[in-house]
Amino acid sequence: MKKTLLLLTATSSLLLAAYTAHTAKITPAVKKRVLKGGSWHRGCPVPLSNLRYLTMTYRGFDGRDHRGEMIVHASVAQEITQIFGELYRSDYPIRKMRLVSDYRASDFASIEADNTSAFNCRAVTGGTKWSNHSYGKAIDINPLENPYISRSGKIAHKRSLQYRIRKHKSSASTDRAVIVKGDTIVHLFKQKGWRWGGDWHSIKDYQHFDKPVRK
Ligand SMILES: [Zn+2]
Secondary structure (H helix, E strand, C coil): CHHHHHHHHHHHHHHHCCCCEEEEECCHHHHHHHHHHCCCCCCCCCCHHHEEEEEEEEEECCCCEEEEEEEEEHHHHHHHHHHHHHHHHCCCEECCCCCHHHHCCCHHHHHHCCCCECCCCCECCCCCCECHHHHCCEEECCCCCCCEECCCCCCCCHHHHHHCCCCCCCCCHHHHCCCCCCCHHHHHHHHCCCEEHHHCCCCEECCEEECCCCC
16 A cells, blocks of 8 residues: 555656746857857857747656756747657656857767757868758757767767667666667657758768758
8 A cells, every 4th residue: 555655656746747948039148158168159150149048847867857958049949849848758868958168169078978959050070061050950969879970980989889789778768868760759850840860871960850951
């Protein structure tokens, strides 16, 4: 009896847990962080006025709720908060969700921290064109568990080597964070017209989702 009661309590607290998201224009405080960190500068293809600062609840690797932050293009802000609401409800775990400016706008450093992030005014990996991240229309999710694999098969982050073979091996958070074809997360993004880097043929970018940008 006692066991049942405990179980009920646990269930009801799960039901009470709620996802909330907030969308705001880039405030002076956020602007200061973005400029100092170097994720936006003059010459970037999108002005700060076309970007939005989101705060969203996410399920951490520790199974608890956390508050994350993300900058995206204003035109995708609503669908992104919806997608992350669904991810939360599907119990998809996220390691960390902070602005890439907290990592001096270094994609490498943000990946090393296994940080989930979107906007970063930078060139595409291994090229010179603006990445869709520069438009706030690309998101990298749990990048250590979902590596970028180059044409020649190279993985730049040592801790990602174990994730070359794509499959869910256990129910551990790190394993459930692995994005595999057919997963709910892939479906959620595609439903809103986003592409997944895991579908690409020449390179694989399992962490990457983006919305086509007219450049
Ligand atoms: Zn990306």
